[in-house]
Amino acid sequence: MMGRENIHPTALVDPCAKIADKVKIGPFSIVHANVVLEEGCDIGAYCELGVKTALGDGSPLLVGKNALIRSHSVFYESSCFAEGLTTGHRVTVREKTIAGKNLQIGTLSDIQGDCVIGDYVRFHSNVHIGKGACIGNFVWIFPYVVLTNDPHPPSSVLKGVTVEDFAVIATMTVVLPGVNIGKGALIAAHALLKTDAEPGMLYMGVPAKKICNASQIKLQDGTERPAYPWISHFSRGYPDTVVKDWKKNE
Amino acid sequence: MMGRENIHPTALVDPCAKIADKVKIGPFSIVHANVVLEEGCDIGAYCELGVKTALGDGSPLLVGKNALIRSHSVFYESSCFAEGLTTGHRVTVREKTIAGKNLQIGTLSDIQGDCVIGDYVRFHSNVHIGKGACIGNFVWIFPYVVLTNDPHPPSSVLKGVTVEDFAVIATMTVVLPGVNIGKGALIAAHALLKTDAEPGMLYMGVPAKKICNASQIKLQDGTERPAYPWISHFSRGYPDTVVKDWKKNE
Amino acid sequence: MMGRENIHPTALVDPCAKIADKVKIGPFSIVHANVVLEEGCDIGAYCELGVKTALGDGSPLLVGKNALIRSHSVFYESSCFAEGLTTGHRVTVREKTIAGKNLQIGTLSDIQGDCVIGDYVRFHSNVHIGKGACIGNFVWIFPYVVLTNDPHPPSSVLKGVTVEDFAVIATMTVVLPGVNIGKGALIAAHALLKTDAEPGMLYMGVPAKKICNASQIKLQDGTERPAYPWISHFSRGYPDTVVKDWKKNE
Numbered sequence: 001m002m003g004r005e006n007i008h009p010t011a012l013v014d015p016c017a018k019i020a021d022k023v024k025i026g027p028f029s030i031v032h033a034n035v036v037l038e039e040g041c042d043i044g045a046y047c048e049l050g051v052k053t054a055l056g057d058g059s060p061l062l063v064g065k066n067a068l069i070r071s072h073s074v075f076y077e078s079s080c081f082a083e084g085l086t087t088g089h090r091v092t093v094r095e096k097t098i099a100g101k102n103l104q105i106g107t108l109s110d111i112q113g114d115c116v117i118g119d120y121v122r123f124h125s126n127v128h129i130g131k132g133a134c135i136g137n138f139v140w141i142f143p144y145v146v147l148t149n150d151p152h153p154p155s156s157v158l159k160g161v162t163v164e165d166f167a168v169i170a171t172m173t174v175v176l177p178g179v180n181i182g183k184g185a186l187i188a189a190h191a192l193l194k195t196d197a198e199p200g201m202l203y204m205g206v207p208a209k210k211i212c213n214a215s216q217i218k219l220q221d222g223t224e225r226p227a228y229p230w231i232s233h234f235s236r237g238y239p240d241t242v243v244k245d246w247k248k249n250e
Numbered sequence: 251m252m253g254r255e256n257i258h259p260t261a262l263v264d265p266c267a268k269i270a271d272k273v274k275i276g277p278f279s280i281v282h283a284n285v286v287l288e289e290g291c292d293i294g295a296y297c298e299l300g301v302k303t304a305l306g307d308g309s310p311l312l313v314g315k316n317a318l319i320r321s322h323s324v325f326y327e328s329s330c331f332a333e334g335l336t337t338g339h340r341v342t343v344r345e346k347t348i349a350g351k352n353l354q355i356g357t358l359s360d361i362q363g364d365c366v367i368g369d370y371v372r373f374h375s376n377v378h379i380g381k382g383a384c385i386g387n388f389v390w391i392f393p394y395v396v397l398t399n400d401p402h403p404p405s406s407v408l409k410g411v412t413v414e415d416f417a418v419i420a421t422m423t424v425v426l427p428g429v430n431i432g433k434g435a436l437i438a439a440h441a442l443l444k445t446d447a448e449p450g451m452l453y454m455g456v457p458a459k460k461i462c463n464a465s466q467i468k469l470q471d472g473t474e475r476p477a478y479p480w481i482s483h484f485s486r487g488y489p490d491t492v493v494k495d496w497k498k499n500e
Numbered sequence: 501m502m503g504r505e506n507i508h509p510t511a512l513v514d515p516c517a518k519i520a521d522k523v524k525i526g527p528f529s530i531v532h533a534n535v536v537l538e539e540g541c542d543i544g545a546y547c548e549l550g551v552k553t554a555l556g557d558g559s560p561l562l563v564g565k566n567a568l569i570r571s572h573s574v575f576y577e578s579s580c581f582a583e584g585l586t587t588g589h590r591v592t593v594r595e596k597t598i599a600g601k602n603l604q605i606g607t608l609s610d611i612q613g614d615c616v617i618g619d620y621v622r623f624h625s626n627v628h629i630g631k632g633a634c635i636g637n638f639v640w641i642f643p644y645v646v647l648t649n650d651p652h653p654p655s656s657v658l659k660g661v662t663v664e665d666f667a668v669i670a671t672m673t674v675v676l677p678g679v680n681i682g683k684g685a686l687i688a689a690h691a692l693l694k695t696d697a698e699p700g701m702l703y704m705g706v707p708a709k710k711i712c713n714a715s716q717i718k719l720q721d722g723t724e725r726p727a728y729p730w731i732s733h734f735s736r737g738y739p740d741t742v743v744k745d746w747k748k749n750e
Contacts, residue, residue: 010512012260012277027512028278028528028546030295045530046278046296046546046572048321071548072296072322072572072590074339089574089592090322092339092357107592107610110357110375110393122654125610125628128375128393140654143610143628143646146393146421148439151470152477153420154372154390154484159470170653171646172674174422174440189648190674190692190706192440206440206456206706220651220659227652234654262510262527278528280545296528296546298571322546322572324589340572342589342607360607360625360643378625378643396643396671398689401720402727403670404622404640404734409720424672424690442690456690456706 008045017050018060026071034060034077037067044071044089051076055113056095064101076113088125100137104237115160120238124171132160136183138231139163142171151177164199166229173208184229186214200228258295267300268310276321284310284327287317294321294339301326305363306345314351326363338375350387354487365410370488374421382410386433388481389413392421401427414449416479423458434479436464450478508545517550518560526571534560534577537567544571544589551576555613556595564601576613588625600637604737615660620738624671632660636683638731639663642671651677664699666729673708684729686714700728 006024007013013025016033024042025031031043032050041063043049049069050061056078063069064083073091082101091105094113103117106125115129118137123129127141130149141147147161159178163169167181170189181187182199191208202214214228225233232250235243256274257263263275266283274292275281281293282300291313293299299319300311306328313319314333321339328345331353338357347361350369355361358376365379368387373379377391380399391397397411409428413419417431420439431437432449441458452464464478475483482500485493506524507513513525516533524542525531531543532550541563543549549569550561556578563569564583573591582601591605594613603617606625615629618637623629627641630649641647647661659678663669667681670689681687682699691708702714714728725733732750735743 027530028296030277045548046322046528048295051321071551071574072340072546074321090340090572090590108358108608112375125612126376126626142653144394144422144644148421152467152480153392153418154480154486155469155471155477156484156486157470168653171648172422172644172672176439189676217652219655220657221655227655230652230654234656236654236656278546280527296572298545301571322590324571340590358608362625376626394644394672398671402717402730403642403668404730404736405719405721405727406734406736407720422672426689 014050032077034058036060036062038063038065038083040066042066042068044069044073046072047074049075053077053095070107079113082119106143118165120242130160130177132158134160134162136163136165136167138166140168140230142169142173142189144172145169146174148175149177166231167197168228168230184214186217186228202228264300282327284308286310286312288313288315288333290316292316292318294319294323296322297324299325303327303345320357329363332369356393368415370492380410380427382408384410384412386413386415386417388416390418390480392419392423392439394422395419396424398425399427416481417447418478418480434464436467436478452478514550532577534558536560536562538563538565538583540566542566542568544569544573546572547574549575553577553595570607579613582619606643618665620742630660630677632658634660634662636663636665636667638666640668640730642669642673642689644672645669646674648675649677666731667697668728668730684714686717686728702728 008027010027011025011029013031014033017031018036020039023037026045029047035050059078061077062080067085069087070089075093076095078095079097081099084102087105088107093111096114099117100119102120104122108126111129112131114131115133117135121139123141125143128146130147132149133147161175162180164183166184169187173191175193180196184200185197186202188204192206193208202211215226217227219225219227231246258277260277261275261279263281264283267281268286270289273287276295279297285300309328311327312330317335323341325343326345329347331349332351334352337355343361344363346364349367352370354372356375361379362381364381365383367385371389373391375393378396380397382399383397411425412430414433416434419437423441425443430446434450435447436452438454442456443458452461465476467477469475469477481496508527510527511525511529513531514533517531518536520539523537526545529547535550559578561577562580567585569587570589575593576595578595579597581599584602587605588607593611596614599617600619602620604622608626611629612631614631615633617635621639623641625643628646630647632649633647661675662680664683666684669687673691675693680696684700685697686702688704692706693708702711715726717727719725719727731746
């Protein structure tokens with residue numbers, strides 16, 4: 001029961017929940033029994049953490065150090081986040097979501113569970129991650145993107161989408177079941193991706209076709225440098241050690 | 251006032267609301283006066299039921315037996331659900347929604363009201379049902395689908411969409427006003443459906459065109475059987491009596 | 501501390517917040533210190549107003565007279581709304597959103613901040629307004645529309661979208677960064693707008709192309725009058741003085 005001095009008096013925290021030191025829990029939030037919140041976690045108002053589900057494996061919801069979960073979010077039990085999770089408001093995360101460190105999940109995003117997510121991944125607002133997805137490191141997924149998993153819905157066949165390291169999926173794009181998006185590939189806005197995407201290439205359209213190497217897109221900052229790979233010009237929010245690693249491997 | 255032993259002490263339930271036996275109401279939820287909750291209903295946290303509206307007809311929000319309404323959902327008065335409603339989180343349902351039994355409404359879905367929905371319908375996450383929609387039985391609508399109703403917005407002309415029994419609308423598809431989707435038709439992902447869809451046929455594209463009979467799609471389970479009609483291989487979540495009826499009518 | 505008789509006893513209102521007379525605050529809502537609510541504002545349940553952010557400029561969240569903010573909504577500090585704001589449920593509004601009078605923001609809409617919005621603008625449900633947007637008066641934006649701002653995401657280049665007076669963007673349309681939508685232009689449903697749109701013209705498709713003058717669309721009310729400019733037949737919700745002004749300028 002230690003470390004509970006930053007729990008708002010209106011919050012309902014199960015005495016069996018494991019709450020580390022320096023954890024803050026906002027007004028009217030609910031933390032169920034099967035939850036582990038590591039040191040420095042900051043939970044907003046109206047959140048419900050550790051929702052019970054028959055689809056879980058009995059393991060707790062584990063939220064690593066220094067997470068920031070914004071208001072009105074819902075997390076089920078049997079998921080696991082390494083340190084530095086940050087969410088927007090009204091995020092839903094179902095059971096068996098296994099995520100690396102420094103994940104960002106935007107407002108209204110809906111992670112359906114049974115998925116694996118690497119380190120330093122960014123989901124913008126209102127992203128829908130279907131079950132079975134496998135997402136690498138440093139991936140970016142923009143608003144209203146849907147990763148599907150049923151090739152002929154409704155059915156019992158489940159083929160998750162795979163997104164490799166540094167890939168980018170722009171807004172309002174649908175990725176069909178079983179598709180593999182290669183390392184550093186770029187899927188343009190409002191596309192329907194039915195086929196695998198080769199590493200580093202740009203895909204566009206409905207259905208999406210391979211257009212060119214993404215590096216042919218010019219940066220609109222006056223320099224005309226290539227805009228991809230994006231790590232050549234963008235590092236906001238990544239730790240220095242990570243950025244150094246990128247440079248070393250370039 | 252009977253049957254109120256499962257109402258969380260933080261919930262605000264109007265004494266005039268009609269709450270049957272074995273109804274559970276979660277923390278911080280609000281139930282207004284003009285609400286009927288039948289036996290066995292389970293209401294999550296942070297829900298607001300029976301919101302007053304000048305657009306209603308004075309009738310209550312009636313939720314049939316054994317409903318499960320998940321957290322952060324909002325239902326207006328003057329709607330009616332037969333038994334077995336199940337919702338995800340943060341569902342919005344406006345007035346004059348008349349729905350049959352065993353409806354499922356996914357997380358973030360937004361039912362705008364003035365619509366009729368049959369039995370055993372499934373709306374996945376983030377579905378938007380415009381006013382005037384008329385939806386049959388056993389219909390499936392997948393994430394980010396929008397059923398529109400105004401042929402030249404903004405205007406006062408309202409032409410709802412009709413979706414017949416067993417039809418399927420895949421993710422991120424827009425259905426234009428007044429369109430009729432025939433029995434068992436399949437509208438593919440990320441389509442824009444401007445014309446009526448014939449029964450049992452597959453439509454795809456922007457704008458959507460008739461491609462073939464949906465039965466030509468093969469099931470990706472190693473059997474190569476037809477994937478449609480989907481009731482030939484999928485029955486998860488339907489009662490045995492329903493499934494027997496399907497078989498009888500095949 | 502005057503004018504607080506309509507604050508629900510479960511609401512948490514900072515004593516430093518400036519709450520005018522006749523302001524109503526619903527159950528379980530939170531109002532932080534840096535908030536000004538003018539006379540007649542009606543705040544629903546589970547709202548959080550005035551969320552602190554390092555991205556603000558220290559100015560308060562100012563909500564003008566007679567606003568109606570529906571349940572589960574979140575507003576950050578450093579934004580400003582003239583009188584008559586109306587929102588749906590679960591709206592998110594970030595810092596530095598400067599909006600004129602009588603703005604409507606539909607359920608689940610997500611205003612990312614750093615934007616300017618004119619008078620009498622209507623956002624329907626689930627609209628996503630990227631940072632840097634500049635929106636005129638009497639604009640209509642329909643469900644699941646995304647106004648983007650990064651021409652090659654992720655990057656630090658931000659080119660907001662401009663939407664001029666009376667323009668209409670139909671459902672599920674993506675507008676690419678830096679695009680200008682001219683006065684009274686109409687962007688059809690499920691389009692991808694990559695280029696500027698000329699005033700009064702209709703654009704359609706992925707990518708969107710100029711089709712014709714929007715006035716060639718006929719009103720489906722039996723009269724066959726032109727459906728655009730929409731002010732020729734539609735005035736629901738606008739004050740008489742505004743409608744008279746429209747007529748005068750026709």
